[in-house]
Amino acid sequence: PDFRSEQGALARQNELTKPPGSLGMLEEVAIKFAAWQGQVKPQIQLPQCVVFAADHGVVAQGVSAFPQAVTVEMLKNFIAGGAAISVLARFHQMGLTVVNCGTAIPCEYLQGVIHRPVAAGTEDFSLQAAMTNEQAQQALDIGAEIIDQLEVGSDLFIAGEMGIGNTSAATCLAAMILDLPATALVGPGTGVTGENLHHKQQVLAASMRRAKEFVESPLQALEQVGGFELGAIAGAYIRAAQRGIPILVDGFIASTAALLAVQLNEGARDWMLFGHQSAEPGHARVLEALDAEPLLQLNMRLGEGSGAATALTIVKQALALHNEMATFAEASVSGQHLVSEAE
Amino acid sequence: PDFRSEQGALARQNELTKPPGSLGMLEEVAIKFAAWQGQVKPQIQLPQCVVFAADHGVVAQGVSAFPQAVTVEMLKNFIAGGAAISVLARFHQMGLTVVNCGTAIPCEYLQGVIHRPVAAGTEDFSLQAAMTNEQAQQALDIGAEIIDQLEVGSDLFIAGEMGIGNTSAATCLAAMILDLPATALVGPGTGVTGENLHHKQQVLAASMRRAKEFVESPLQALEQVGGFELGAIAGAYIRAAQRGIPILVDGFIASTAALLAVQLNEGARDWMLFGHQSAEPGHARVLEALDAEPLLQLNMRLGEGSGAATALTIVKQALALHNEMATFAEASVSGQHLVSEAE
Incomplete structure (x- = not known):
């Protein structure tokens, strides 16, 4: 700056x-x-949104409202132009890139997607580490690579995410970094309520108990309870900051990746603006830790970068004025x- | 609906x-x-913003941070394209109409402004009624006339206001309608602070004591402590609702006019959406009375319709999605x- x-x-x-x-x-x-x-x-002339997608082994425990097949189905929807982020990218004439960081169902046949699968989804972190140390590093590297590949002149970066179960991973990752119980952060994600929410709370609390002894660094938190797309976003944020590209951070999951990025590289925080405060309860805790005040509070909880994309017009109007x-x-x-x- | x-x-x-x-x-x-x-x-294809301007006799008591000459100076700025609302109207390709409802300094020579002056500003309502009953009716009629003159197919209406001292008028008008002391609503307006704010509080409290015995209806509240642009906006809201044109309400002053409109014609509320919650403290009370939850909270306090105009992109994105x-x-x-x- x-x-x-x-x-x-x-x-x-x-x-x-x-x-x-x-x-x-x-x-x-x-x-x-x-x-x-x-x-x-x-001026903002070439904003870029990159959606990082991956699957999560912990969905075997019944922590998400949607079946795992949806991750790949939504990748198709992103590139076909029918998803929320597709509509918003068109609305803003914003570049949209979709990256496969590791889906459970192979999808390398999909054109228009950048394929960098680390594995066919993470392991079930309620039973074992989500990924190895090498895989965590690989995830971070994907994000850096994608930033390096952005069109010359790209002047704003929005990271979106897609991955059935990734609210659970983000909840545990944030809780681990902030040294809070998972119950202080857990929420409905895409629509887990009632009995199912209670079950999700128990699964995440048990996962934290299992993982805790193995975590002495932010990178180890990513390994134990994170996700490939979370690592990739953190890596992208760090590289965007190093290259001087302002970052407009999306909701709970993207903000948790931002928290990880700032743990790994403190200077990344200087390049972040926050777009939208999610309805997901854990987001307020993560924002507080980042000393961040998002531009919008529209009760959205979709991910994909949609909250940040909606906030892009606020930024554009600020600059026009x-x-x-x-x-x-x-x-x-x-x-x-x-x-x-x-x- | x-x-x-x-x-x-x-x-x-x-x-x-x-x-x-x-x-x-x-x-x-x-x-x-x-x-x-x-x-x-x-779909929204032809949004319209109309800025209603007028002056206020109560500024003689030193209740505003800016001199009264600014009202006409800003009218020139609106039509020259340099004001915040001018920039936002361009940004949104939104129609912008400026209406002179009665400035203290005559400005009928200004082209590109619709001139409907009720008088050369209101009287000083700390000493006497701001306007007569006929003038209050005339102000309401201006708003209705302007709505009737909007281009065919206009599908969203934003009212803006300009008038040095009109935060004071809106504060007293809202306090009168809500039966609250002026001190429950009064704030800095465009920038009155410290000793000057204390003085403003005293002037408005005294004005309320003077006026109270003459007010038994919302229209009498407008007469006693209102303003021409406040009446015109209320009249415009009522007519827009009657014609089925959705209204995007701006900040504290526009919301106070909305409160007056709903008092005069309850059905007007059904056509209102609220754009921005102002930093002005009285706004929260007015919104509560209208059971309204604005789309944005960006700590703006400018008026001119700028908060609603900023929120227009949120509406457009909602429809695109x-x-x-x-x-x-x-x-x-x-x-x-x-x-x-x-x-």
């Missing part, structure tokens, strides 16, 4: 024809992008005449 | 390739527009397999 551009953008905000501060978070967003892009009038509004001098508008003694 | 289209839209939402309810408020917005437009796949996502059948995606006994 560039301090001089940040100061220039702040000065500009205070000269625009509005009471200082009256655009609230839109002002903060514009100033952030000025610092990120090193220019007083920042910042760049296009007239200053007091340009518009011959009188400034404030009452400045309180208390200020 | 059309019940059959509403049910059709709800059924469609539950067939789209996502967990039911996972798009949160975006689902509710789409279903509302289906009911409003009488079609299962609603609703109309363009594939259903489970279309995409051959498996539905939920766990349905809790508790549901």
Whole structure:
């Protein structure tokens, strides 16, 4: 981030024809992008969304509302243009890339998907480690590789995820990193309620008890209770930050990957803006740990990058206002005449 | 609103390739527009923003951070394209109309503004009624006339306002209608703080004491402590509802006009969606009285319709998702397999 551009953008905000501060978070967003892009009038011209997909062995325990076949079915839906993130990518003229990080049902025949399967889904982490140390590293590397392959000039990165059972993995991963019980974070995911939710809580609590003794680092937390797409997103965030590409973080699962990324590389946090606060209860805890205040609270809980994509228009409007509004001098508008003694 | 289209839209939402309810408020917005437009796949093609401007005699008491000259200066800025609402209207390709309902400094020479001045600003309502009964009626009529003049096919209405001192008028008007002390609602407006805020509180409390005995109806509240633009917006909301044009309500001042509109014509509420919850403290009380939950909370406090305009993209994305996502059948995606006994 560039301090001089940040100061220039702040000065500009205070000269625009509005009471200082009256655009609230839109002002903060514009100033952030000025610092990120090193220019007083920042622009977003080539936003990119990458959806990372993988399966989770723990679904054998009945922790998800949808069958595992849905992961691959949704990959098809992403590339066919029918999924929520497909619609939002079209709406924003945003690039959409889909990466197979390891589905339970092989899908290498699918064209339009980048195939980097680590394995046919993780192991059932209620019984054993989700993945090996090598697999965890491989997952992180996939994310870095994808960032390196983005079109030159890509100026905003949204990571989405797809993977039946990945709310369970994110819950345990966040709980492990934050040293909280899984019960402090667990929620309905895509729609687990009543008796089934109680069962999910028990499975996750037992998984945490099993895994705890093997975890002394964030990477070991990923190995024990994480997922391939969670690792890939964390790797992508770290590389995006290293390359100076601003990150718009999605909901609970993406934020948990962000938490992992920041544990592995503290500097990654400086390049993150948060799009949407999920209805999933664990998200508030993860956001708190990241000192993050998302732009939107629309009670969404879909994933795929959909919350961040919805927030992209807020960012675009923030920049349009910042760049296009007239200053007091340009518009011959009188400034404030009452400045309180208390200020 | 059309019940059959509403049910059709709800059924469609539950067939789209996502967990039911996972798009949160975006689902509710789409279903509302289906009911409003009488079609299962609603669209917004011709949104309209109208900014109503007027001056306020009470500024003689030093209740605003900006000099009264700013009202006309900002009218020029609106039509020149440099104000926040001008930028947002361009961003959304939304119609922008500016109406002079009565500025203190005459501005009839301004082209591109619709001139309907009721008077050269209201009287100072700390000393006497802001306007006569005839003027209050005239203000309401301006709003209705403007709605009748909107381009055929206009399918969304945003009212904005401009008027130095109108946070004070809205505060007293809302307090009068809600039977609350002005101190329960008063806030900084465009930037009154410290000693000046304390002074504003005293002026508004005194105005309420003076006016109270003359107010037995919502229309009398408008006469005593309102403003021409507040009356015009209320009149516009009522007429928009009568014509079946959905309303996206802006911040504190527009919401206070919405409260007045609903007091005058209860049915107007059915056509309102709320865009943004303002940083102005009185807004929460007004929203509560209207049982309204705005789409955005971005800490904005500018007026001009800017909060509602920012929320317009949320509405557009809600409709794009609703109309363009594939259903489970279309995409051959498996539905939920766990349905809790508790549901």
